[in-house]
Amino acid sequence: MKKNNFFEIIGITLWMLVFITPVAHAYVDPGTGSLIWQFILAAFFGMLFYLRKIKKIVLSLFSKRTDED
């Protein structure tokens, strides 16, 4: 069950990253496979962003407790 949830989150994040919109006006060939790979990496870094936030919050809670001690 937990495993399914995890893949669901990844799936939704990828979907949000890949299909939200206006058209680009660059003249450089953005590639295909490398572009999709960039989105996958971006999804990974997107999750890392939240993990870092959570880590910061947890660490700050601990440091507060130690201050109070």
Place this chain on the structure above:
Amino acid sequence: MKINSFRDPDGRVYINDKHVLRIVTEKGVPFYYEFFTSDFSQKLIAEQRLINTNILDKHQADSLLEQDEDFRDYFNSDSQHNKGLIVEHEKVPFISYPYEWPIEMLYAAGILTIDIAVESDEYNLGIKDASPYNVLFRGTNPIFIDVLSFEKREQGDYTWLAYAQFIRMFYLPLLVNKYFGISIADSLLNHRDGLEPDDVYQLCSFTQKLLPPFLTMISIPKWLANSKKAKNEELYHKKMMSNHEKTKFIYQSLLNRLKKSLMKLLPENDRKSVWSDYMQVNNNYLPEQISAKSDFIKQFLQEYNPQRVLDIGCNTGYFTFLAARHGASVVAIDYDPVVVGRVWQQAYEEKLDILPLHVNITRPTPSMGWGNTEYLSFIERAEGYFDTVFMLAVIHHLLVSERIPLEKIVDLAAKLTTKYLVVEYVDPEDSMFKILTRGREELYNYLTPEIFIEACQRQFDIVDSMLISGSKRCLYILCKKGNSNG
């Protein structure tokens, strides 16, 4: 010499003997005017990482258009460009192209490009393309020349559209060099936009395809390119996020990861090739003969003070460095990219004005691109530029291995130098000459010092000469006819 560049919709470049001019389209004027006068561009210029750029005011632009008929025609030839801004760039002394660089130079250009992309983000700017053609070398230092590459990044945009181009043009050519020994010239001369993951996939073994760095840089992109998603047009729509802090984090992480991947391809210091140890162990000279040859060259440098030297067949650059340390600006060419890379590394460390290029003088870089006019051939760029040409220990390779007639060698030398030719005559009795002939001695029976001199004297006067004692080699300083010797 005339070059123009036209792929970027925001502007065009026009280069002639006097000027390097860029026309910015009317649409791009507000952004680029702000960029050219910004602290960021001024900082990059001061650090000598971005080409010095001067915006021409209306008076300057009008007077230039009035004086230069050819530029006026070019300016007026396109309705999109004839209302824009004209800027003038500082001229980089000698233009070189990525397919003439050893891996060390492509690597340095790649690091410069990605560093500029990362730093631009601090100013909410980005670079819209990641091509090594955006970089030239002033001596050994890479300098970013494509000022129109800068663009404003939209808030919420977390992708870098030039990501795949960076991989095609910097990462993959360096990767295939490291793992398959394919030179940069082989990768980039025939691929204008670099290597596709598909091109490299075919070279990989089964296990390589499943292991890093090939798995993430080649195999997965190749498999994804064949997936259904790749056929969906929405793939190319711009992706935006509302959380700007997250956008910045993702974008910076993508660029930093790419830089780290590139840094894993940092060229090794002691790469070897057939010619890389020539000056240390594998040459035909006794120590006192090298010393006599050096003294002769040093004396030439002191007496005639050449400003621009072309060293043909530079090997590890022994004489290139002598000339550069004397104050000359040297372009050093060799057909072995490994020795060219070594020259770059040493010259970079010693901060000498040397531009080492992987050019084979018997098959020099051709003119390339649309109509053969986008990128000039080596000979077109070199003709009339150098006041001195060195051809040291190279004549026998041209005569024997490449079967170039002596007269043609002298003619090309006369085309490349405006004044001096420092040339080493190698007699058919020389041991290296004999190794090269491989049983074809009778083809070179005609060659004597007298015949050599006679061929040279059609184009040059002899200024000085020295027989390298105990050898079958002789050094000549020649001055092109019509020049005074001083």
